[in-house]
Amino acid sequence: MLHAYLVDDELHTLNMLDMFLVRTGKVVIAGRSGNGFEALEALRLMRPQVWFLDIEMPGMNGLELAEHIQQADPSAAIVFTTAYDQYAIAAFELAAIDYLLKPVEMGRLSRTVDRLEKEIEWRQSAAKTVPEPPQRETLDVYMLGTFRVASSSGSGIAWRTAKVKELFAYLLLHLPNANEVHRDRIIERLWPDEPYEKAKIYLHTCISLLRKNLRQIGFAKILGFEKECYVLDPDQIRSDVHRFEAGFQAGHVGGSTPIAGLEQSLELYRGDLLGKEDYPWAVELSHQLEKTAVVGLLKLSQLYLAEQSGKKAAEAAERAMDLSPYEEEAYRLAMQAYLMMGKHDHVLRTYQELKERLGELQIQPSALTRQLYELIATPGTERQEPEG
Template sequence: MKTILIDDEPLALAYLEKLLEGIPGITIVGKYSNPRKALESLKMVTPNLVFLDIEMPETNGIELAEYIQEELSDVKIVFITAYDAFAVKAFELNAVDYIMKPVKRDRLIETIRRLPNIETKITEQSDSIMVCCFQQLSFCMNRDDELQPLDVHWRTFKARELFAFLIQHRNQPIRKDIILDLFWPEMDWKKGFSQLYATIYQIRKTLRTLNINITISSVENSYKLTLNEVLLDVDVWENELNELSTISNETLPKYQKLIDLYIGDYLALDDYIWAEGERERLRGMWLQLMKKVTDYLVFRGNYSGAISLYHRIQALHPYYEDSYLMLMILYESLGDRPSIEQQYSNYTKMFMNEYGLKPTGKIKDWYDKWKMENK
């Protein structure tokens, strides 16, 4: 059954698509956040089924449904809305169903089973939504172990940052006055609390739109965020890291997988000051992981593999001095003199930019000794 989706909220559109993709007999042939584009493609696509949001800024969904049925009389329409005020009018149009947001999978399955020529056997989905904090805050669809970012619209930057703050302090109560002092330090308490309540409302609304089961509860003058069954990339990464066995040829792929999952420092692009402690902690764990793997690769004589990893360290952390020394040592093992010179030049520039000084210490001593031996 050819199906199109129409909803002006991209996040709700993406989530509805995810739910429908796991249902036999449903083939999504178009999804539109712009009702005009949906109408333009209607005759070309000729759908059998339309999932249609009612509250849209340009065109009321009821009016849009009337036009669709005029053009394609056999099309089935399912209305999706956050309000029940249009229920009577919707069923006057002979709608298949009228589903309230947030859409639940069981409720959607019930609707699909009412349609003709649809198999009643519903398969379980392997997809899930994950909150991601490596590199920057985002929501990702975990589809067959591959993370696909979702386009999430935050009404304000403050709402996004407060959500990230609550994620960092997940499963523990954070006093409201502490949040006020951090996020609205210059406001008096009355205005500050008003801003706090409005921002929490915005966060909850975003989560409802995504249909993600994260709860933010108010308990004894505190807020507490609970992930429930929702995954967090940081937790998944750290748990798998703690379960690693001794590195060997057999376990090396697991080590490499965790290296790859660390796509950037914790909330690095967001650069929240309050996240620096957690950022340093996770970075230290990643560097220890990298050291284990590079040491093993060197032990096995895989110098090129170790060199590749040290370059990754430099790309993420150019101020990690040991990477320059280790790369020079590895390049010496390969007899690559130009690369040694390049590494020392890069180190000298980094040191001058960071400290305003010329290099001293073990890296300079190593380079001077190497230079003397290779005149």
């Protein structure tokens, strides 16, 4: 027998649903409430297998109540009862076990109960056969370059929709210090052009799918929800973005030397933040991280020069030039490195590239850079800059 809890602010609907469920002979009514707040009180005392939730209720609607239920009991099955139009029904098909249109019909309810029996039986069987993940299992996330997510044992996430993937990325970038993100802020960023009530439905759908994705690879309790805010558990996640930022904030103390620390931090920067994704809300942070990488590369090139490592200094400077084509110091460091190696033709080439870049901004290289260029001229001959 299935144990079910019913929530609906319409007493007539509540009574009809109660009667029809009992009539199936497969359901025991564990309790019922006329609003979401009463249901939350019941949630502290019991864990019914199934919750039947009305969508439109005053104070706390069914979508919000479902978030609290899934947070407290990820294994709970949810069925929505709704009078919403077709777009909402399509969303609920993704987020819940099933949906019921009001007024509830006995035949349709019987099919829902059959579906619930199969789903709960499958969940119970899966819980017995799938071993618990190791205690130190972590979710490894790569966002600098190609966006990839997988458990430390290699289990990857197959995203159900692109929006679920984007939602996870947004929540992850608020991870440091377990920063909570309010529901309305998420809606503002991810569904800025949608009506608020419709956007809440989309958010709930994506949250439900995200929880399902994470639960399937052993992270049922990684996503928290409280006071209309969502937060990911930082202890269960290793992110290249956060390790990259932490390395610079800590002054590159992770390595045995300043060079080693910089190398370790910069190794994580394999491309723009979420470079292959079209997330407008990530653009500003992407630019900040790129600037941090450029500053780190310039410092690394200077350290290599101090150690007379011309080749490595040139490589670091060239990488900084690729990231920031108008950064004059990067060109100057590359010129110094090539001069150290005796590669005068590379000095000329680098200087010419700098002149062309700065020419686009209608400015000239600084006196310091021009003086460096002059060092390669043959003594006793007239020093000429390359044309251009």
